[in-house]
Amino acid sequence: MSILDVASFAAGQWIAPGAGARNISSAITGEVIATAGNDALNVQAMLDHARSKGGPALRALTFHDRARMLKALALHLNANKQALYDLSFNTGATQSDHAFDVDGGIGTMFVYASKGRKEMPDGQVYLDGEIEQFGREGAFLGQHICTPLQGVAVHINAFNFPVWGMLEKLAPTLLAGVPAIVKPATASCYVTEACVRMMLDSGILPEGALQLVTGGLGDMLDHLMCQDVVAFTGSADTALKLKSNPHILSNAVRFTAEADSLNASILGPDAEPGTPEFDLFVKEVHREMTTKAGQKCTAIRRIIAPETSVQAVIEALSARLAKTQIGDPRLETTRMGALVSNAQKRDVLEKAAQIGREAERVFGDPDAFEIDGADAEKGAFVPPMLFHCIDPDTATRVHDTEAFGPVSTIMGYRDLDHAITLANRGQGSLVASVITNDPDVARQVALGAGAFHGRLYFNNRVSMKESTGHGAPMPHMVHGGPGRAGGGEEMGGIRGVKHYMQRTAIQGSPDILTAIGGTWVPGATEVKAPAHPFTRRFNELDIGETLHTESREITLDDIELFANFTGDTFYAHMDDAAAKRNPFFPGRVAHGYLLLSFAAGLFVEPNEGPVLANTGLDGLRFMKPVSAGDSIKVRLTVKKKTKRNDEYGEVRWHVTLTNQDDEQVAEYELLTMNAI
Numbered sequence: 205m206s207i208l209d210v211a212s213f214a215a216g217q218w219i220a221p222g223a224g225a226r227n228i229s230s231a232i233t234g235e236v237i238a239t240a241g242n243d244a245l246n247v248q249a250m251l252d253h254a255r256s257k258g259g260p261a262l263r264a265l266t267f268h269d270r271a272r273m274l275k276a277l278a279l280h281l282n283a284n285k286q287a288l289y290d291l292s293f294n295t296g297a298t299q300s301d302h303a304f305d306v307d308g309g310i311g312t313m314f315v316y317a318s319k320g321r322k323e324m325p326d327g328q329v330y331l332d333g334e335i336e337q338f339g340r341e342g343a344f345l346g347q348h349i350c351t352p353l354q355g356v357a358v359h360i361n362a363f364n365f366p367v368w369g370m371l372e373k374l375a376p377t378l379l380a381g382v383p384a385i386v387k388p389a390t391a392s393c394y395v396t397e398a399c400v401r402m403m404l405d406s407g408i409l410p411e412g413a414l415q416l417v418t419g420g421l422g423d424m425l426d427h428l429m430c431q432d433v434v435a436f437t438g439s440a441d442t443a444l445k446l447k448s449n450p451h452i453l454s455n456a457v458r459f460t461a462e463a464d465s466l467n468a469s470i471l472g473p474d475a476e477p478g479t480p481e482f483d484l485f486v487k488e489v490h491r492e493m494t495t496k497a498g499q500k501c502t503a504i505r506r507i508i509a510p511e512t513s514v515q516a517v518i519e520a521l522s523a524r525l526a527k528t529q530i531g532d533p534r535l536e537t538t539r540m541g542a543l544v545s546n547a548q549k550r551d552v553l554e555k556a557a558q559i560g561r562e563a564e565r566v567f568g569d570p571d572a573f574e575i576d577g578a579d580a581e582k583g584a585f586v587p588p589m590l591f592h593c594i595d596p597d598t599a600t601r602v603h604d605t606e607a608f609g610p611v612s613t614i615m616g617y618r619d620l621d622h623a624i625t626l627a628n629r630g631q632g633s634l635v636a637s638v639i640t641n642d643p644d645v646a647r648q649v650a651l652g653a654g655a656f657h658g659r660l661y662f663n664n665r666v667s668m669k670e671s672t673g674h675g676a677p678m679p680h681m682v683h684g685g686p687g688r689a690g691g692g693e694e695m696g697g698i699r700g701v702k703h704y705m706q707r708t709a710i711q712g713s714p715d716i717l718t719a720i721g722g723t724w725v726p727g728a729t730e731v732k733a734p735a736h737p738f739t740r741r742f743n744e745l746d747i748g749e750t751l752h753t754e755s756r757e758i759t760l761d762d763i764e765l766f767a768n769f770t771g772d773t774f775y776a777h778m779d780d781a782a783a784k785r786n787p788f789f790p791g792r793v794a795h796g797y798l799l800l801s802f803a804a805g806l807f808v809e810p811n812e813g814p815v816l817a818n819t820g821l822d823g824l825r826f827m828k829p830v831s832a833g834d835s836i837k838v839r840l841t842v843k844k845k846t847k848r849n850d851e852y853g854e855v856r857w858h859v860t861l862t863n864q865d866d867e868q869v870a871e872y873e874l875l876t877m878n879a880i
Contacts, residue, residue, distance in 0.1 A: 210240035210394045213404065213416040215253040219245065226390055226419065231296030231542040232532055234582040238394045241419020248427055250385055250415050254356035258383030258412025263352050266327050268847070270379050271320025273408055278313035280406045281399065285310065288367060288399055295366065295392045296542030296584060298533040301496050308676075309368035309399075312695070315679040316375035323698050326846045327722045328352075328381075330698075332707055335717070335725060342727045345717055350705040352381030353458075355431030357704055358424065360446070362437045363389035363544050364499040364608075366396040372679065372695055373435050378413065380704035382433070385415045385424070389438070391544045393418040426451045433458040433704055437501070440464040440688050460692030460703060462684055464606050465501055466630035469674060470623050470649065471509040472640025477516040480665040485509075485639040486517065488663070489612065490524040492675045493588050494540040498610035499548070502635050502675040505606055508623050511616035518592060518614060522567040525588045531576030538576060543584040543609055555607035556589055562599040563591035563613050586610065596626055603629040604688075620645060624652035632687020637661040637674040658685030658693070724748045724843045724858060731842075738809035742845065742853040742878040750841040753806040755864065758794050760832040766798045793829040799836060799870055800824075803861055807840045814879040816852055821859075824872040828863070835864040843873065852877045 210228070211218045224243035227236045262270065281288075289302045297305065324330060330350040338344050357377045361369040370386055377384045388396035400416045403409060417424075425434065425446065434457060436443050443461040446452070452459060469489055475481030492504040509517045533541030543549045553570055568589035575585050588610040593602045596615035603626075617623035627636050627649075636657045638649050641664040650660055659681065663671045677683035682696035694700055710720055714727035730750035733740070737751050767773045775782040776789050783789045800821075809815070830836060839860045847853040855878050861870040 207236060208238035208394055210238050210397050210418045212242060212245060212418050213400060213414075214245055215249045215415070216411065221419070224420065228391060228394065229545060230294045231544050231584045232294060232534075232578055234546055234584070237294055240390055240393050240397075243420065243422060245417065245422060247422050247424040250417075251356055251424070251427055253412050254383040254385060254415060255354070256412070258410065258414070259352075259354055259356070259381075261410035262378065262381040262383060262413055263328065263354075265381065267320050267324035267330070267379065268326040270381060271317045271324070274313050274320065274375055274379060275317035276408045277403055277406065278310050278317060280408065281310050281313070281402055284402050287402075288395060291395045291398055292366070293534050295363075295395065295544050296497060296533060298538055298541045299536075301533070301541065304495060304676075305365045305368045309365070309371035312368065312372050312679040313375045316379050316701075319680075319697055320379045320701075321848075324379075324701070325722065325844070329721055330702075330705065331721050331723060332702070338711075343713060344711065345714060345725065345727075346709060346711045347717055347721065348707055348709055349721060350702055350707050352705055353431045353433065355382070355429055355433065357382050357384045357433040357435060358421070358428070359384055359386045360421070360434065360436045360438065361386065361388045361396070362501070363391040363548075364496055364501070366392040367399050369437055370396055370399065372677075372683070374414070375679070376695065376700035377704050380701045382704040383413045383415075385417060387417040387421050390419060391548070425449050428452065428455060428457045430455050430457065434460070435692075435694070435703075436461045436463075436690075438463065440690070443690055458703070460684070460694070461690035462501060462634070462692055462694060463688060463690035465632070465634040465685060465689045466505045466603060466606055467502055467633045467635050467674075468506040468508050468627040468630060469504045469637040469639070470627060471507075471513060471517065472638060472642055472645045473510050473620060474642045474645065475639055477513060477520075479641070480668070481639050481641055482513070482516075482520075484663060484665075484668050486520045486524060488637065488639065488674050489521055490528075491673065493525070493590075493610045493612050494528055495675065497540055497543050497586070498588070499543060499608055500675050502677060504612055504637070504674060506602065506626070506630065507612055507614040508617055508626050509614060511618060514592070514614060514616040518566055518590070521590060521614075525567055525590065528588060529576055530573065530585060530587060532578040535577050540588070540610065542578070543586060546584045548608070549584040549586055552586055552607050552609035552611065555605050556609075556611050558601050558605050559591055559607060559611065559613060562601050563593035566590050566592045568610075590614065604631070620648055621652070624649060627653050628656040630656070630688070632685050632689040632691070633657050634683070634685040634689045635659040635661055635674060635677075637663065639663055641665060656686060658682060658689060718748065722747065722844070724841055726858065736809045737840065737842065738807075738815045739813050741814040742847070742855065742880050745842050745845060745855060745878070747842055747845065750839060751807060753838040753840070755835040755837040756802055756806060757835045758798075758802070758830055758832060760792070762798065762802075763792065763794050763832060766795055766801075770795075770797075772797075789829050790831060793831055794834075796826045796870070799826075799830060799861060800872075802836060803838045803859065803870075806836075806838045807859075816877045816879055819854070819875045819877055821875065822873045824870070826870050828867055828869045830863060830869055836861050836869060840874075847880070848877070850880060852879050854878075
């Protein structure tokens with residue numbers, strides 16, 4: 205069998221293993237299958253390449269350009285993922301494990317591509333929050349903006365997810381407009397290298413946007429600056445060592461970590477044996493113990509159940525574990541493969557022995573278990589091991605020792621407050637799950653344990669068919685946790701993108717803020733439309749282009765006709781005496797939706813034209829009531845434009861309604877789709 209040379213991609217060139225290269229063994233056979241690493245990498249050249257080539261090229265694109273780039277990458281990877289599956293078997297992963305890693309990573313890229321198009325502007329400045337008005341007249345305003353950092357993101361990833369672990373960091377980084385240097389764990393870096401080659405060979409990424417280090421980083425961290433970011437996944441000890449680097453501290457280099465986690469799962473007091481929740485709980489724990497052979501940062505390490513249900517959980521879980529076929533992950537019958545390496549196997553057995561000093565092993569003997577199609581002496585195989593801790597209040601190892609494999613400890617609780625206390629003894633976790641059909645239980649846990657966990661996952665008979673599972677972080681939600689879990693966050697939708705951007709407070713006139721943000725700010729200069737704006741195509745419209753309409757008087761007949769036609773005969777529109785008793789109205793007033801309808805009648809161009817559809821309105825507010833005899837007029841302004849495809853784009857219009865005294869009576873934002 206030939207040994208694979210796992211290369212690095214540095215400053216535009218593939219560099220083969222060299223001085224300091226390390227051997228990589230198959231998790232299945234223990235044989236050397238690859239070599240990786242080169243101590244001669246010029247790390248300064250890599251950083252310079254990212255800053256001088258990748259950064260400017262990415263920043264020249266809009267958020268939508270980058271989102272389309274992510275989608276193209278995801279489609280390319282999806283079409284070629286079988287090669288990643290084939291390589292991943294040597295990490296000990298089964299076919300279903302591949303779906304979690306490879307498909308999960310590709311899915312994350314698709315989500316960020318979608319969110320980038322839907323939630324970010326087709327521009328280069330992200331507006332963060334609303335306008336702040338400092339003066340009475342609105343001539344001096346403030347707003348927060350986010351712009352890409354002008355450095356490089358260094359991603360240091362763990363061995364357990366060589367694809368998903370990379371792509372969950374890479375997607376928000378590239379969407380932000382920041383180049384990345386990816387450093388996967390050596391034990392599985394050959395899978396990451398194959399994925400990086402696919403992305404680079406696609407020609408989709410600009411030069412310098414992505415580089416790869418297989419092996420050690422050398423002294424790269426000593427060359428980082430204030431515009432750079434380090435995102436780390438791994439052990440808490442390594443995270444502390446890296447974060448404490450004097451150069452990182454002195455330069456205030458952004459550092460986020462996702463580290464060890466003694467995640468817990470709580471069986472609600474209502475979820476007794478025989479309920480759907482009890483069966484769901486056992487199923488979830490079993491899945492988290494055996495998926496990726498328990499090598500997941502989100503895996504359930506502590507099983508917290510009512511004291512009266514502990515034995516039932518042990519019996520039900522043991523029965524499921526006994527049916528789990530361990531063996532060569534390439535076999536279709538295998539349900540749990542190997543740990544990533546024999547070194548990892550030794551570490552897991554050592555940690556399990558430490559836990560065993562405080563808890564009794566009630567399932568799984570590492571010295572006597574069956575393996576299908578592989579040699580237990582050569583491969584990194586261990587059985588699922590379940591421990592029972594009788595006294596979790598005095599125990600320490602079960603709450604601070606993570607055996608990063610198929611090892612979990614069950615413990616009983618007296619009441620829900622006790623369960624929360626036990627869950628929090630992990631001193632910061634990525635996730636805790638609660639299986640309950642009682643909303644009050646969920647609320648009590650959220651209030652009592654939320655501060656100690658990055659994610660709380662509640663599941664029951666209602667949500668179980670659609671739920672994604674305790675151990676599946678979703679790109680829409682933050683992934684991270686406090687304390688020993690690292691104190692950082694990844695993903696979380698656009699929140700994850702902002703980790704790679706600088707939030708800056710800008711202050712100035714409405715015209716200044718409009719120019720910077722690409723979004724019209726009330727009070728900014730209005731652009732006189734050369735023709736009715738509804739007759740102008742998307743590309744012809746200018747930000748700030750404004751239409752002022754004629755006035756229309758509101759009559760009592762209008763109010764009564766609208767009330768009878770719609771069925772909205774609310775007393776404030778029909779009963780003058782009752783309306784006067786209301787502190788908000790001077791008497792009978794016009795319906796708010798009547799005003800919107802009349803406003804549309806004032807500004808709409810009825811003939812066929814480039815306005816294809818009205819897709820909704822945002823931020824509707826009614827500020828002052830309109831009575832019979834009052835008049836309204838409309839100001840319609842192009843606030844923002846977002847191209848959706850080659851045929852049409854979204855126009856956001858700022859709409860204000862004023863009365864005969866020029867007092868504002870209503871305000872909203874109208875959304876239309878306009879032909880390009």
